[in-house]
Amino acid sequence: MTIETNSPEETFALGQKLGEQAKAGQIYTLNGDLGVGKTVFTQGIARGLGITEAVSSPTFTIVQVYEEGRLPFYHFDVYRIGDIEEMEEIGYDDYFFGNGVCMIEWAELIEELIPENSIHVTIEKDLEKGFDYRRITITGLEGWENK
Template identity: 50%
Template sequence: MEFKVNSIEETTNIGFQLGKLLNSSDIICLTGDLGTGKTHITKGIAKGLNIDDTITSPTFNIVNEYTSGRLKLNHFDVYRVSDPDEIYAIGFDDYIFSDAVSIIEWANYIEEILPKEYLHIHISKDLAKGENYRKITLTDYGNRYSYIKELKL
């Protein structure tokens, strides 16, 4: 599934619509260059989960936990992770195999330890089409994410 957007608000709205559909234990893997909107998607997902907290990228913490919504949210940023052992040391499996929704920014950095089933969201930009133009591609790995076909904007 692919979306083309031209604003931060449209990017965040895709996350919001997705967040309303997410289920317990869902895993969302985000990839894309710096500044493409991974955290904006995450903010939208959190809003769709009824989380009112301020969402920030956990670049130095590796993971932020949010517990105030319809479902708990674990938000990972593995940009600075240089070795999968580093992510295991924080209890990665305990987080992603919990009942919380887990979002992993820069998931391509830890591809070898991702579970078999997850929803991959890749965001790319094309400055020739505008500063805020983004192509957002959703790919489901496993049967549990077939509900993304219900995503309407």
């Protein structure tokens, strides 16, 4: 599905709706250029899960864990990862195959670890449609409908 937004509030609201509907074990991958709205979207997801703590990108760690919501929320930013072994070192599989919701920024860098049933979110700008326009494409939600 593709959703178009025209403000950060709308992107946040979309994330919030998905967070409210998120299910244990879901993994979201999140791709898009710097400044496109990945953090805004992630903040929406977190709010939808019932997390009130401020969510920003995990700068010094690969994964940031939030446990105050309806489900645990594991926010990964693998941008600075050197190799796949670093993921093994942090025990990524406990998060990926646990009972929380994972959000993985820059998932393309660890493509071989991303499970088949993940949900892929891509955010893009289109300057012809305005400075605040974003096209948000979500695939992979279909398989989760009856879970």
